[in-house]
Amino acid sequence: MSKERDLLLDKYSSRVFKNRKSHITQLEFGENPDEITANTRAIPGIITARGCCYAGCKGVVVGPVKDSVVITHGPIGCAFYSWGTRRNKAKPSYEGEPNFVPYSFCTDMRASDIVFGGEKKLEEGIDEIMKLFHPKCIFICSTCPIGLIGDDVQAVARRVEEKYGITAIGYSCEGYKGVSQSAGHHIANNGLMRYVIGKGEEAPKGKYSVNILGEYNIGGDGWEQERILKKIGYEVVSVFTGDGSYETLKNSHLADLNLVMCHRSINYIAEMMKTKYGVDWLKVNFIGVGATSKSLRMMAKYFNDPELTKRTEEVIAEELAEINEDMEYYKSKLKGKTAGIFVGGSRSHHYQMLLRDFGMETTIAGYEFAHRDDYEGREIIPQIKADADSKNIEEISVERAVGYEDRYSEEELKVLRNEGVELDNYSGMIKDMKAGYMVVDDYNMFETDQLIEEYKPDIFFSGIKDKYAIQHGGVVSRQMHSYDYSGPYAGFRGAVNFGRDLTMSLYTNAWSLVKPPWKTMPMLEGTLGGAG
Ligand code: CFM
C-alpha cells in the first residue's frame, strides 16, 4: 500500500481499517486502483459528511418545485434545517405564478403526537394550506419518527386528492431509510414518475425541445443554462427541479430530449422516461467552459440539423468572446494550483472540468454518497451487488406507453454514440483523474485532515460541516454546495464568477496569519474505532 493511503488508515482499529480501506483508492497504484466500495453504511461513531434520506427527497429533489407545497411531516427541526440552506433559487415565471420556495411548512410533531399518531395533524395542516395557498400539488415528506409510529402518509395523500381534486404525494422518505441522501433521490424520482410526469398534454411549440434533469438552480446555475439554450433556439420544457414547477414537469414527457446534469440524483427518471415515452437522455455537463461547449455540440449532433449546428457554433463563439479576457486573467492567477473536492455526488466530478479550464488540477476528490457507477462509469452497474439497504428502496418498472415512439433506432443511436454523443451513459470520475491522485468515498473529518496534510492542496472545496475546521488550519476552503452565497458558476458567465471567487479566496493574506491550535499544543494520541 502507498505511503499516502497508509496515512489515512493506520490510526484505525483493524475493524475500521478493513472497512475504510475499500473506500479509499490511489489511482493506478496498488491492487484494484480503479475499484471502490460505495453506497454502503457509514461506520457508527465516525463523523461522516453525509445527510439523510429526507434531505435527498425533500431538500434536493422535490423541495425546489416552486408551485407545489412541500410539507415536512415531523418535528420542527427537520423543517427548519432544510429551509433555504441549499440556495435553490426560484422566481415566478409569469405574473401570478405561485412560488412557495421561500416558505417552510411543517406539522411540528410533538411528543403527544408521537404517542397518539400524527395523521390527523397532517390532514389539518393540509386543510390550512389549501385554505391559505390553494396549491395544485402537495408533497408530504416524512422524517424519522413517522415511519416508527406508522402514520400512513400515502393514505392521507389519497384522501387529500379526493377532497380537493389536486395531486398529493405521500413520501415515506424517513431519514434513516437507505444509507444516505441517495435513497431519498430514488424515492422522490419514483413519486414524480408515478404521479406527475405524463399528466400534462401541452406539447412543446419549438422545433427542438429539451428538459434539464438534475439541475437544481443553486446560485442561479439553471438560469444561466436556460439563457444559453434559449439563445441557441431550444425550448426548455421543464427543469427537474430547480425553479421547476408541477405545471411544467407534467408535460416533460413530450420534450424531444432529456439533458442530464446531476445523474446521481435523477438517473432513475431519465431511464424510466426512455422506457415509457422513448425520450433519449444525454449526459451533459454545463460546469466548465470546455464542458459546456462540448455538451452544446453533442446536442446539435443529436438533432443533426445544419442550421442548429451553425447557430450552436455562433453562440459558443459569441459567449467565448465575451468571457475570454476575464478567463485569461483568472487563469494567470490560478494556473498550477491544486485542489481537493469533496461534495455529495456529481459535483466532485463536474467541477474538475472547470478547474482544468483555469489550469488547476484536482489531486484529491471524493463523494459523500455516490454509487460505484459515479466513480467507475455506468457500465459497472451490472456488477454492483444489491445489499439489504439498497433492496429496501423500491425499484419501479415501467412499460412503453401507447402512442410513444423512439426518435432513433438502436442502430442510429449506436452511430451517434460512436460520434461521441454520450447517450444513456456517463463516465466515472476516476477515469478523469491521474496516477497518484487519491479518491475517497464517504470521507470523514479525520481523513480530511490527513489528506490535507499529505497532499497540501491550495484550496479545499467542501461543505458547511468541515469548511471552518479546515480554515482554522490555515487552508482555503470554499463551499461547493452553497457556493458561499455566490454563483452562478455554470455555463460561460458562471465560469468567470468562479474564477473571480477563487482568485479572491486564494490571494487573501489571511490564511498565512492563521495559527491552528494543534501547531502549538500536543495532540491526543490513540486509536480510532475502538481497540483493535
Ligand atoms: Fe447532485 Fe446536487 Fe450533487 Fe446532489 Fe446534494 Fe447539492 Fe451536492 Mo449538496 S443533487 S449529487 S444531493 S449535484 S445538495 S445540488 S451540492 S450534496 S454534489
Ligand code: HCA
Ligand atoms: C444536504 C444538502 C447539502 C448540504 C450542504 C453542506 C446542500 O445534503 O442535505 O453540507 O454544506 O447542498 O445544501 O448537500
